[in-house]
Amino acid sequence: MALALRLLLAFLAIGSCIAADHIDLWPMPKSVSHGTQRLYVSNNATMSMAGSKYSDGKAILKDAFQRMLDLMKLNHNADGANPSSSLLTGVNIVVLSTQDELGFEVDESYNLTVPTIGEPLHAQIEAQTVFGALHALQTFSQLCHFEFTSRLIGLNSAPWMISDAPRFPYRGLLIDTSRHYLPLAIIKGVIDAMTYSKLNVLHWHIVDEQSFPIEIPSYPNLWNGSYSYSERYTMSDAIDIVRYAEKRGVNVLAEIDVPGHARSWGVGYPSLWPSDSCREPLDVSNNFTFKVIDGILSDFSKVFKFKFVHLGGDEVNTSCWTATPHIKEWLNNNHMNVSDAYRYFVLRAQKIAISHGYEVINWEETFNNFGDKLDRKTVVHNWLGGDVAPKVVAAGLRCIVSNQDKWYLDHLDATWEGFYLNEPLKGINNTEQQRLVIGGEVCMWGEQIDASDIEQTIWPRAAAAAERLWSPLEQIAEDTRSATSRLSRFRCLLNQRGVAAAPLAGDGRTAPYEPGPCVRQ
Template identity: 25%
Template sequence: MQLSVILAATTLVASVFAADAAPAVSPLTKVPHNLLWPRPQTWTAGTTDNTINPQALVFNIVGGDQAKLTKAANRVSTNALAVGCNVLPSYGCSGQVYGDITTVSVTVSGTDGDLADADESYTLDTTSSGVTITAVHTVGALRALETLTQLIKPVSKLPDWIASDAAGCAAADAAGLARGFVVPNGPWHIVDKPSYSYRGVSLDTSRNYIPVSAIKRTLDGLAATKLNVLHWHIVDATSFPVVSTSYPDLATAAYDALSVYSYDDVKAVIAYAADRGIRVIPEFDTPAHANAYSFSKGLAPYVLCVNGGAAGTTSFWPTCPEPPCGNVNIADPGAAPAFGALVKEYSALFTDSVFHMGGDEIERFCLGTSKEYVNLAHPGVTDFNTVFNASTNTPSATFEKQLTATYQVYADTIRKALPTGKVAQYWEDIVLSEGVTVPAGSIIQVWNSWDNKAQKNSLQKVLDLNAKGAGYKIVDTNNDYYYLDGGSGAWLTDRGFGPGGDSWKENYWTKYKTWQRVYTHDPRTSAQENTTDTDGTGLAGKPKGDLSAIIGASAAIWGERIDANNLDVKLWPRAAAAAEALWSADAFPTPDAKDFFEAQPRLQVFRDRLISRGFNAEALQPFWCNYNQCGAAFSGYPAGLAFGNQKPTYW
C-alpha cells in the first residue's frame, strides 16, 4: 500500500420486545453482501463490481491528524487482506496488480479537539476508480476508513480456519478458490454519523488481571464496531494492578509483580485507543470496593471492614455484597484528602476529560457496625444498635440521613482533586441510593433495572432528578441488557447463603444475554423490562423526560469469571450488537421491530472479520444456516416478513 501522507414489522416473544411496540413497515433495505456493521444511517449502492488491490492503494490525506490517518490507512490493507488472498503480482512498476479502484482521497475540514466533543460523521463515495472520504474531524475519517475496509469483499472468502498467509493462499489456490478483492455494488454513497455520542465497553481488570495485549485487542474490536469509549474499571476490592507514585506500596495489592500496569502500560493503552478514535475513561472506585486500598500504609487507616468481619462476623455477607470487603470511612476528615491524592495522580495520567469516581454499593452494615464510623458520624452514641440494627441489617432513618450528609462532604472534598474542566462520572448509587447531590453536567452511569417498590427503573429515576433541575447526563449500563459476563453459573461456594449470593447465582440479571436481546435495546426508546419478573413477560414503560440527557450506553464485562482466555468469546460479537443499536438507532423505525433475519447475516459476516483479525468470537449458528433459512418455518413469523422468508446470502 502506498501513502501520500430492514427491517420489517413483526411480533416476537415478550421476553425480547416491549408489549406496546407497534408494527411498522421498515423503509430499510438489505445491505448488499451483508458487508456493513454497524449499519450506516443512510446509503445507496449500485450494480457494478470494481476490483481493488488493498496493497496497492494510494491514500491522499488532506487535513486532520496525519499520523493517525496514515496508521488507519495501513490497517485498511491489513484487515482487508485478512479475509482473502490477493492477486498474484504480474505488472506495474512495483510489481503489483492495480485494481479498478486505485486511490482513496481523505479530506478532514475541521480542527480536532477533545475526543468527547469529536464529530464522528463522515461521507464516503466510491466510483469506478477511487474512493472519496470527507469528515469534519479526524475521528470521522477513522470511522469512514473502517467502513471502507468492510466494503472490500474477497472474490473467494477463505474459511475461518485458513490464514491468508503464503501457506493458506497456496492451499486456497490448490482448492480452486479465486484470488482478488472487489468493492461490490458500486457506486456507493454513504452519509453516516452515530445516534449516540457515548458508546462503550466497561472492562474489569481487577478481579482477574487482563494483560495489555488483550486490552489492545479489545480496542481493535471497539474500533471495528465504531464503539468509542473504553471504561477501564482498572481497580477493585480484589486487586490494585496499577503503579502509584502517591502510594507506591499499593503495588503489593496486585496479584503478583507481573500483574501490574506501569505508567508506560497505561500511556500505551491510551495512545493505542487514541489512534483509533477511542476514549479511555478510568474508574477508581470509592468509597466501597475498597479492600485493595488497605495494602497501603497511607490509606489503610481509612479502610473499614477489610475482608469482611464487621460486627464480629467471619463471612463477607452481610458486610459487603462480594468478597473481599472494604469501605472507606467517609466520616473521617482525613479520608477524602488521602484518596484525593490518587484522584489527582490518575486524572493527570489518564488524559480524557472524564474521570469515573465510582460511588456504588456503600456497605451500610460495615459502616453501621464500625465504631470508627459511628463515633464520628453519630457522636455521643453509645448503643450502635439505635442507629443501625445489626441483627436485622437495618439502618435507622437517622443513620440514612447522616450517611447522606457525611457522604456529601466526602464527595465534595474528593472531587476537588480533579483538575479544572474534568467531568466526574459516577455509578447511579451516589444520587439514587445515597441521596448525594453532584454537580450539573456530571455523568451518571445507571446499572440497576426495575425497582418493584418505586415502579421505575434507575434510568427513569435519574431522568426524574433532571426534571427537578439536577442536570445530569446519563449512560445506560442496564444489567438486564448490557451485562455480558453472565451466564456461567455461580462462583461463590456459599451460593445459597443470603442475598450476598444473588449476584452470582443463576438469577434474573446474570443470565446470559443473547445478541438479539442486546440488539433490541435502546436507552431512549425501549420499554425497560421488569427484572423482578423472571419469566421475562412483565414490561415497564418507556423513559419519560428530557431524553437528550441520555448520551449513550456501555456494555459491561465484569471480571469474576473473565480473564484474557475467555474475554473475546464473552464480549464478541455481542458487543457488536450493542454497537449497531447505539450507532444506528436513528436508522431504525423502532428498536423493538428490528428484523433478526436481516441483521444476523451481516453480524455473521462481521464475526468472520473478527475471526480473521485474531478474535476468538463466539459462533452464532451452524454454518449451514449461512446459506439456508433457519427458524422461520417454525417460529411463527408472519408470511410477509421482509427478510425472514428469504434464503439468506453469505458474503
C-alpha cells in the same frame, strides 16, 4: 427457543436477506446506496489528502490506512495482477478540521463515496474530524474482501454513497482488571475490536475489592493490593493504553469505585480500613482516605484525559462503619447516620474529582439515595432498574444506560437479540430529556473471564448493542431476524481478523453447534 430451531431461523434469515440486498455493513450507516459493479483495490493502493485541512502530524490516518489494508487482506498474499480497468488506486481523505484532540462529543460523522468512473479511480472520504475519517476507513474495509480467484481485494456493488453519523456520543464497553488481570496485549485487542463496530469509550474498571493492580505514584503502596508482582500496570502502561486507544478514536474512562469495593486499598495502607477485621467501605472518618483519593485522581489527571472519571458509589454496605467504635463516635459527633455518611463520602469525592478538572460518573445507587444532592454535572450510570433512566433525565441529570438484564456480558444467558433490542430511550418521550441520555455501555465484569475467554464473551453480543448505539432508530430492525445475516457475517469478519467472537446461536460464549460454514453458527 430450541437451539436447532434458532439455527434454522437464522439460516433462513441469512438467505432471504442476501437475496434482497447486499448491504452487509455493521453497524448500519445512517444513509447508504449502492450499485452493481465490481471493482478491485490496487495492490499498491495509496492514501492521499488532497483538499484536507488536517496535516496528520500524529500519523493517525497514515497508520489507520495501513491497518485497513492489512485487515482487508486478512493475512492472505494479495499478489494477483492489477486489472487494466475497474481498479481503485487508493483513498483520498478530506478532513475539514485541523484539530486532532479526542474528546467527548467530537464530530464522528463522515461521507464515503466509492465511484465507478474517474481517472484515477479512488474512493473519497470527507469528515469534519480525523475521528470521523477513522470510522469511514472502517466502513470501507467492510466493503472489501479478499478474492481467491484473482488474488486481489475485491469490492462489490459499486458505486457506493454512504453518509453516516452516530446516534449517541457515548458508546461504551467496560472491562474489569480487578477480578482477573488482563495483559496489555489483551486490552489492546479489545480496543481494536471496539473500533470495528464503532464503539468509542473503553470504561476501565481498574481496581476493586479483590485487587489494586495499577501504580499510583502519589501513594506507591496501593499496588501492594495486586494479586502478584507480575499482575500490575505501571503509569507508563496506562499512558500507552490511552495513546493506543486515542489513535483509534477510543476514549479511556478510568474508574475507582468508592467508598465500597475498595478492600484492596488497605493492603498497602491499612488505615484506610475501618478496622483489621472490618475492611470496607473505606473509613469515612479518616481524612487520610480523602488524601489518598485526591492523590489517585491527581495522578489520573496526568494520564486519563477523558473529561469524565467514574467514581462508582454502588453496593455500599455501611455495617462496618457502625461496627467500628471510632467511626461510630465520628458519626455521633457529626450528627450523622450511615446514610448521611454515605452521601457525605460520595459528595466529597465528587468535589475532589472536580478540582482535578473532571466531570463525574456515578452508579445509580447515588441517584436513588440522594439524587438531588449530586453535582448537577453528574452523569448517572444506570445498571439496576429499567425505569431509572427516565427518572434521572426527568431530574435534569445526564444518564448512561447499562441495565444488567440486557447489557451485562457476564450474564451468559443474555442473547445477542436481547442486546440488540435494548433501547436506551425506552420510556423517555420528551425530546429535551432524550438528549440527556448520552449513550450506553455493555459491561464485561471479570469474575468469570480472563485472558483466555474474554473475546468470545464480549463478541458478537457487544456488536449487537453497538448498532443500537450508532445507527438511527429507523435503521434498527424490531424483528432481529432481519439483522441476523449482517451480524453473522460481521461475527465471521471478526474471526477472520483474529477476534475470537463466539457463534450467534445459543447463549453467550457458546461453542459451534455442528460442522458447517461460519455464517451458519
